[in-house]
Amino acid sequence: MKIVREALAGTLESSDLMVRIAPREEGLEVVLQSEVIHQFGTQIEAVVRETLAKLAIVDGLVVIEDKGALDCVIRARVQTAVQRAVDEWTAEWSALS
Amino acid sequence: MPYVKCSNDFRRIGHYVRATSKDGNMTEEIISYAIDPALQSDERDEVCALLARSGLDYEQGVEAFVVFRRARRLIACAGLEKNVVKCTAIDPELRGEALGLRLLTEVVHLAHERGHSHLFLYTKPENVDFFRSCGFYPLAEVPGYVTLMENTPIGIRSYCDGLRRLRHDGAVIGAIVMNANPFTRGHRYLVDRAAAACDHLHVFVVAEDASLISYRDRFALVKSGIEGIPHLTLHPGSEYMVSRATFSAYFFKEKGVVGDCFTAIDLLLFRNWIAPALGITHRFVGTEPFCRTTHKYNADMQHWLREDVSPAPAIAVVEIPRVVHDEVPISASEVRRLLATGDFARIGGLVPPATLALLMAKYRQDRPSAARGGPGEAAVNRASA
């Protein structure tokens, strides 16, 4: 799928995260800010990248403000942001788990 | 566990959200929704009262507010003027981080719905940590008075990375920031003089579309107007330079500092971020014989770019006297005045042919008031050559 517009998902509240996604031509850039970046930064970014890979997102700028969200919340917010940023959402539910 | 109920639609029960009150243990229903202050005067009056209780003034330019109500009482608000978050307040009785995060979440989403994803806000330096937790990052600070923040950790960095690719080395690297509303022979003279004094000159055209002449037209006129001048890079403007964001007047209780701060932030952004990226050593401006505000802006420039108020290297400020036509210094404001009266014969003496042609084709004025421009234009004009 292709990111065609800027989109926003999530909140700034505790245990959540805010995901901002924008079109970008050359490749994927993930910018992560987190209150727990030292302990979990690598893991969070891995979850984000894996979620995007499952959706076949190869180009885009993803900025994340994490407030200590669980992995499944991260997946949900990234998927929602992508859903809002593409013209045609073609993902099967089975690809989202 | 305390709750807040929110709703975009006032009549419908909305989502429950956690809020913390002073005693940390109250359970309340809070409703959240957006208002248009121009149409909803009752709501606006309550927003004014809340801002007053929080020591803040109501700003006229705000186009939309997110408000929270508890038991009918207005307890929090955050406003938007285009992409600038303003007038953010929470009832002093209820200060709590959770409520603040909820409020900022709502205003960021509202801004997004209104087409603004890149946001700025001004706050007192002591509130920087809170807004930092809301995903806003500091851009420039006047210690003790005000900090400008943007809602991305990579905004100005990627902008400056882009600038660095256009860097030219040399002993004297100059910069001019111009609104060129419209481009006159005075601008051409300023650029000529500056370019002659530099190894390389960077010219920026103010991007904010708040002027009589559209940004697109202003940029095209500058481009054709400076043709043939060597060692020059023409840059599109950006949010980081003489924009609604960097020039947004932030009103404190102590009104005296307003003027200083609102030029300081723009100048510090230039000194701390833009100038180092391009290696700029000198900033050139035309003298301002008419307008006291612009005269002061030039004086402020001397202070914020040169004095020991920033860790970034000092930048020399060079004022170049305006070129005179028929014994009157050429200025864009004079051109706009003549445009309002349709006096193209006299305009022809002040501007290059390309500008004259465009003004005749596109900007003939029927209404005598049009040349005054909006309030946004006034700020932008004051700041630019």
Added chain:
Amino acid sequence: MKLRRSMLFLPGSNAAMLSTAFVYRPDSIMFDLEDAVSLREKDSARMLVFHALQMPIYRDIETVVRINPLSTPFGMKDLEAVVRAGADVIRLPKTDTAADVHALEAEVERIERECGREVGSTKLMAAIESASGVVNALAIATSSKRLIGIALAGFDYVMDMQTERGDGTELFYARCAVLHAARYAKIDAFDVVFGDLNDEAGFLKEVDLIKRLGFNGKSLINPRQIELLHNAFAPTEEEVDYARRVVAAAAAGERQGLGVVSLNGKMIDAPVIDHARVVLRRAEASGVRK
């Protein structure tokens, strides 16, 4: 028989509550995609609940999802997501007729087949929120084998009745109608949410009323209400003691192949034994009443 005293509402859009609510140990958790979610967040809440349902922390707790009505643009998408994610129960809001349940059931079955979930494993409950729903309560309660219960939702109901929430008089007929329909259909009956989170005494008074009427439990919007509710539903020491003796006598009677069981010279029949088992299960779940 599953104990369903407390059904905790969680706004589907609230990540923090979805991540932590299991610690309050309600009998059922109800993820809300309907009224607690603003129009703007319908998509994000659906996605969040889709993931929350699959979290290991909710494996041991009954999960209910209140979807948007199928007549809205959101209802079918909600259903597609949560049946696949393994929701135990789908709560249908604003159920006016048995046909509403039949329509839902057909879609649930289709999705079960599409995603390979055992057909019939997705249970349903119907929320009754209108005069029509109350009048049709019996038809609704008996409309599907998947139904585990029906719930009265007070806010919309009183609006439909052109009145407002008060001391409970306004709900009297609806409560009785819903309860009778549920008992006739041998499914559970759930009472309305108690809205004033600060009025503990008022909450307990209402809990006492609905327990005496015979409701299985109540929908809750605040985790603080769970313990209060469970305690109110907990039997007294004497009740537990009596129930133990009833169950023991029944077991003894069964061993001896007796058709009739007696305790202290009094005959006890099947309903009494069933009730004793409920009492013991409530005691097991949250002790004796404090």
